[in-house]
Amino acid sequence: MDPSIAVSFAMLGALLARDHSLWFYFALLALTALGLALCLLPGIIATRRHHPQRLAIWALTLVSGLLGGVLGGWTWLAWLVALVWACLSRDTLDRWAARAAGTPVGTWRICPACAEAIRVSATKCRYCQTDVATPVP
Ligand SMILES: [Zn+2]
Numbered sequence: 001m002d003p004s005i006a007v008s009f010a011m012l013g014a015l016l017a018r019d020h021s022l023w024f025y026f027a028l029l030a031l032t033a034l035g036l037a038l039c040l041l042p043g044i045i046a047t048r049r050h051h052p053q054r055l056a057i058w059a060l061t062l063v064s065g066l067l068g069g070v071l072g073g074w075t076w077l078a079w080l081v082a083l084v085w086a087c088l089s090r091d092t093l094d095r096w097a098a099r100a101a102g103t104p105v106g107t108w109r110i111c112p113a114c115a116e117a118i119r120v121s122a123t124k125c126r127y128c129q130t131d132v133a134t135p136v137p
Pocket residue numbers: 111112113114115116125126127128129130
């Protein structure tokens with residue numbers, strides 16, 4: 001997202017405050033901080049959730065912010081991608097990885113009958129109802 005959104009929030013603060021009292025400067029500071037936090041939201045969420053790809057999400061967040069400052073316009077899409085990516089759970093990512101690789105990842109494995117992703121501990125496939133014995137270690 002364009003970091004100038006922080007400036008937009010600051011301008012909103014300037015519009016809201018009619019007199020330039022201490023409250024004006026407080027609102028200016030608070031809204032600028034809010035705008036900046038919004039710009040960095042995907043990275044912040046990824047870090048707080050200990051996302052396995054948080055470094056890549058931070059990179060996308062910062063690059064979309066920097067490019068937004070230079071190019072403007074459509075970089076909010078990259079910001080949105082980073083936000084969705086940050087919100088995906090490790091479990092969901094593991095399920096996708098298991099399906100892509102065809103091998104067990106995390107708590108997921110592939111059903112030998114229908115090739116859908118099922119839990120490692122499952123004894124019956126939820127998709128094709130095939131009895132799937134837990135693999136012997
Ligand atoms: Zn199945």
